[in-house]
Amino acid sequence: MPAVTRRAVRAAAVAGALVLVSVPTARADIVPGGEGTGSETQVEGGQKDQAVSATAGAVVYDRSRNGSGRSAGPVTAASNWTPPACYYAPKYTPEQLQKYLEPIWEVGSTGHEWDAEQRKKYNADDEKKAFNKDRSGEGYWWDSYVTPGREGDPGALDCKKDIFWVDTGDAPPADVPQAITPEMLAQLAYAEIRVPTTEVDLAPDGATKVNLPTWAWLDAATFKPVSVTASVPLLEVQATTTAQPMSVSIDPGTADAETYPASGVCEIVNGTIGEPYAKGRAEETPPCGVKYLRSSGDGSYQLKATVTWKIHWTGTGVDGEQPLPDGEFGGEQDVVVQEIQAVNR
Structure with a gap:
């Protein structure tokens, strides 16, 4: 077979493996x-x-x-991958x-x-x-x-x-x-991929009270999709991996607490996780939050919020988005819980 013909056959075979x-x-x-x-x-x-x-x-x-930023870190695959x-x-x-x-x-x-x-x-x-x-x-x-x-x-x-x-x-x-x-x-x-650590906004701000619903939410501007593109320019192939925040899991840091919702998993709704607290809603059930049933005493509870990121990729020779294992990344913050003081007459 002539050299030119062999090269043409090889090139045709490569087209299915590496689309330029x-x-x-x-x-x-x-x-x-x-x-x-x-x-x-x-x-x-x-x-x-x-x-x-x-x-x-x-x-x-x-x-x-x-x-980016000092608080950003790598996502951990939810599966063994x-x-x-x-x-x-x-x-x-x-x-x-x-x-x-x-x-x-x-x-x-x-x-x-x-x-x-x-x-x-x-x-x-x-x-x-x-x-x-x-x-x-x-x-x-x-x-x-x-x-x-x-x-x-x-x-x-x-x-x-x-x-x-x-x-x-x-x-x-x-x-x-x-x-x-x-x-x-x-x-x-x-x-x-690097994603921001998870510190949720809480209301009431500062110390919360026993049996008082504490609202929790995340800044939608901070938790937005991130992506990294990897390429081999010599081969003219590339792939972009994108991580998109999907939900946050709330761990109160103690068994003496209840979460909202009961699963402790707050889904993203209309681009936001949870709802910012508004004055006059202290007695309402928050869409995302926690209620502590016991005081933290002289210390504090370590509330942990873990965001689950849905991850997919697109790239050379691939139609549409291809799935990759979900990733997780979280952070802890101190929550002081006080007893409500009653006045005896």
């Missing part, structure tokens, strides 16, 4: 691997963009729509791979036989074809990456395949299940 689209992030001039350890990102005008970074090698993150601990993606140009491997061979710490085998594999003794130099610009050498924060995870050792070449526009070999995909990018973006 423009990545909606700041312009990124990516140098895969750099010194063999990561990648570089440059935005328009040569200025560093704090919202766009390349902390996972070939993967670039756009965090411009992520949660984690992103991949390792994956394969473009890492070296031919020149970069040569710069990475030759010093290793020169030291000889890996053994003469292994070095000789590797030199043959990468055609290192042919000055023109070494490391696919004659194909510069036609593809990249792929290698494994470990997801940041997962370095000690046993799954980080699952990517054992030697460095391999992939032509631009071709799918990676079928025997590489950890090759980066839009779905894996969505999972990596999930790990980068």
Whole structure:
């Protein structure tokens, strides 16, 4: 089969696996691997963009729509789920791979036989074809990456395949299940999601009273959807993971309390969680809140409010929103509960 025809067949096969689209992030001039350890990102005008970074090698993150601030933190998946601990993606140009491997061979710490085998594999003794130099610009050498924060995870050792070449526009070999995909990018973006901690507004403000309904609500402006986009510009694939607040669970911090509603779960209604207290409604049952049945004495109760975030992703070659496990993130606050003082006559 002529080379042109083979390339056309491969390209058609790849279309089903990696649909090529423009990545909606700041312009990124990516140098895969750099010194063999990561990648570089440059935005328009040569200025560093704090919202766009390349902390996972070939993967670039756009965090411009992520949660921020000192109180923001990562969501915890409600189910036993984690992103991949390792994956394969473009890492070296031919020149970069040569710069990475030759010093290793020169030291000889890996053994003469292994070095000789590797030199043959990468055609290192042919000055023109070494490391696919004659194909510069036609593809990249792929290698494994470990997801940041997962370095000690046993799954980080699952990517054992030697460095391999992939032509631009071709799918990676079928025997590489950890090759980066839009779905894996969505999972990596999930790990980068940051949401605000949960401190609910309470009324009455300050100390509350035994058997007095305490209203609770959340500032709708603070609890809004957040998202992170992960992309591999060299492959022109991307995925955006979005977290949207759905409900808040109230834990009064003591068994001597009742919650409103009884489940303790306050759903979002018309974009808000709970209802702000208004003067004159002290005796009404709040749509979201708590009633303490016993004083906190000289101390306070630790009320914990945990927001559940509905998470989904969209990305290259995918129709519509795809679900990911719900996430949770909460915070604690002190609540002082006092007895109502009666006057005896």
